[in-house]
Amino acid sequence: MAEYSRLAKGHFTSTGNAQIVNLPFQPDRIEILNFTAMATPANHGVPKAWWDVSMGQGTALALINNATPVLTSGQVLTNGFSTFAAGQLLQYGPLVLLGTTGGAGIAKTSGTVLTVTTAAAHGLQPGDWIVFQNLYETSSTGMQQICGIPFQVQSANFTTTVFQVAWLGNASNLTAIDTSATGACGFKKILYPTLYEPGVCYPYTITVTSGVGTVTCTAPHNFKVGQEIAFRIPSVYGAQNLNSLPNVLIPGSPNNYFVASVPSATQFTFANAPVLSTAFTVNATFASFPGLNFAQCVAVGDVNTGGDLYAGGNLYPSPSIYTNLSSASTINGPAIQGAYINNTSQGFVVGAGNVKVGAASADTSSFLVGANNDVIYWAAYLDDYSVN
DSSP: OOSSOEEEEEEEEOOSSOEEEEOSSOOSEEEEEEHHHHHSOOTTOOOEEEEEGGGOTTEEEEEEEOSSOOEEEEEEEEEEEEEEEOTTSOOBOOOEEOHHHHTBEEEEOSSSEEEEEOSSOOOOOTTOEEEEEOOBSSSSOBSGGGTTOOEEOOSTTOOSSEEEEESOTTOTTOOOBOTTOBSSOEEEEESOOOOSSBOEEOEEEEEEETTEEEEEESSOOOOOTTOEEEEEOOGGGOOGGGBSSOOSSSTTSOOOEEEEEEEETTEEEESSOOOOSSOOOOOOOGGGOTTOOOOEEEEESSOOSOSOOOOSSOOOSOOEEOOSTTOEEOSSOOOOSSSBOOOOOEEEEEOOOOBBOTTSOOBTTOOTTOSTTOEEEEEEEEOSOOOO
């Protein structure tokens, strides 16, 4: 039978970390071919693997080149294939601890970067999104001012235990997190950040020169040239005359702007910018964080359904969003980027689990998702009838 079956295929280049594949359905069968491992057989490679929903989440059957190398077969018992449906609520990974528990912390690196170091492998990859929590160095100092903001992990200076995020890293009111930190300070990964929700970005710098405003954000903003935007800036950050409301010139009318250019996925400029009433700064005091709202920029206007502007042709593959380190495909049709992400994320994950052959211990040098730069071809199926 094939009346309701779904079929999909594609490929990706592995980073050595778990790979999320967004689809318009949740598959019940998955198979992958590692083109690189097939073309140049080497020790510990996983050239092919399979999964069926009846096997359980996080498992797989795999072929593996052992240390000889000889091709044999085995199982992935954890961190194998899994499916997901994220719906409309953000989901988070486990808390990764810093400070005294984790033996690492957050350093004030420069005017644009904070550097996070973990005692053990953090499991992230460039392009992942995270949020911090409980960043107390002492009861009255730390980096609680940045907790709750989505940050994107940068590619520069990235290792298995070190990564950087964009922020005013030399701010005088931030106290670096080190091994003397108190409380369960740490961060969580946002598992599927591209859901159907309002498009909001969080600026950490806003400057105005000759009527052009330049905004730099903590993560990709998804805006496009010509898009209408509005600012929401609490008084502690300054630049109050950018706020959408109140409009002192036309009471009751919002004070909005238009995107003039997009130099990068985390930066944009806007036209007709006024001279700032006071300088914009995120160097808020630690004492101000209770109830602190963050400076935000949001997309406004009549078109608010996310994605690329449709210009004719095929509706699929669906448009990509966040075209920086971690661009992602939506599962619905196209419109204009920025306002809403038209996506209820679902699909499957290829994990970085190791292959276990028989009674032997798992081969810690073999990874289901492949090694860094391996080219992986995948196929996913949703069958309309199953006989167990």
